[in-house]
Amino acid sequence: MRAGQIAEEFPVVGVETSALVAARLIAQGRQPGIVVTGADGSPKAVLPASQVVRIMVPDYVQADPALARVLGEVSAEKIAERLRRATVADLLPEPPMDLAVVKPDDSLIEAAAxxxxxxxxxxxxxxxxxxxxxxxxxxxxxxxxxxxxx
Amino acid sequence: MRAGQIAEEFPVVGVETSALVAARLIAQGRQPGIVVTGADGSPKAVLPASQVVRIMVPDYVQADPALARVLGEVSAEKIAERLRRATVADLLPEPPMDLAVVKPDDSLIEAAAxxxxxxxxxxxxxxxxxxxxxxxxxxxxxxxxxxxxx
Known part of the structure; x- marks a missing residue:
C-alpha cells in the first residue's frame, strides 16, 4: 500500500487565511493540526492545534504564565475576535515546525518514519x-x- | 467555564499496557496521543501518536532513514506483531515529552497556555x-x- 492510496482529503490553508477559519477547520475535523500552503499551492508548514490555542492566551500571560492563575474568564466572543483579527502567519510557531512530506508512491513505512x-x-x-x-x-x-x- | 467542566473521558494506559492496545485506542478515537499513568493512577507522560507509529519502522531504517526508500512493504500482520510484543514504556519518547496538566478548577486560558x-x-x-x-x-x-x- 502506498501513501497516495490512503491520503485523506484535508483542508489546507494559506498564510493569509484568517486564524478563525483555520481554528474552525481544526475543531470540526478534530485534527491535530493543519497544512499551510504557499501562494503556489506547495506545502510550507504544519500549523499544530497547540499553536492555534496560543491566541486564546493574552500576551502578558504568555510572557508570565503565573498570571493565568489570577486572570478572570476571557469570553468566547473576545477570543473569537482575536482569532478573526489574526492570520495563519501570526500563529505559525517560531522556529517553524518541520513539515513532514511524503510522495504518493512512498510506502507507509516511509510515512511512519x-x-x-x-x-x-x-x-x-x-x-x-x-x-x-x-x-x-x-x-x-x-x-x-x-x-x-x- | 473551568477545565473540569469540559474535560472529556479519555482512555488512559499504564506503562505496562501493550502497545497494540494503546495504538488501537489512539486509532479508534483518532487521538493526537494518549495519557500514560503510573501504578498509582497519576499521570506520567503523554504518548504522542507520532511516537507509536515509530514501531512500524524497522530499527535499521530508524538508524538510516534513506533505507526506507529501498525497503519493500512490511505487512500489517508483522507490524501488529511488533506492537503486540512492545509495551507503552517501549514507545515513550526519549527525552520524554513534558506532560501538560491542569486542575479541574483551572480556566480554559490556563489549559490553552x-x-x-x-x-x-x-x-x-x-x-x-x-x-x-x-x-x-x-x-x-x-x-x-x-x-x-x-
Missing part, C-alpha cells in the same frame, strides 16, 4: 508541488490494527 | 493524583468557535 523523526502528528502527501492529501499518525495506526486480535 | 507552551496537542485534567479527563487543543478551539460567524 518521517512522522516519528519529526514528532509530527501528520504528514502531507505531495505530488510535485500539489498537496494531494494528508496522513495522520492515528489513521496509520488504524490501518495497522484493523482486524487484528489483541 | 500550557498546551501552547509545551506544544502539546492535549492536556490532562488532574484532581489530586487522579486523571479526570483530557482536553485536546481541537476541542478547546471548537468551544471558542461555536456559533461564531466568520
Amino acid at each position: 518521517i512522522m516519528a523523526r519529526l514528532r509530527s502528528p501528520l504528514c502531507a502527501v505531495v505530488d510535485g508541488k500539489r498537496v494531494v492529501g494528508v496522513i495522520t499518525a492515528a489513521h496509520l495506526l488504524g490501518l495497522v490494527c484493523r482486524d487484528e486480535p489483541s | 500550557i498546551m501552547a507552551r509545551l506544544r502539546s496537542p492535549l492536556c490532562a485534567v488532574v484532581d489530586g493524583k487522579r486523571v479526570v479527563g483530557v482536553i485536546t487543543a481541537a476541542h478547546l478551539l471548537g468551544l471558542v468557535c461555536r456559533d461564531e460567524p466568520s
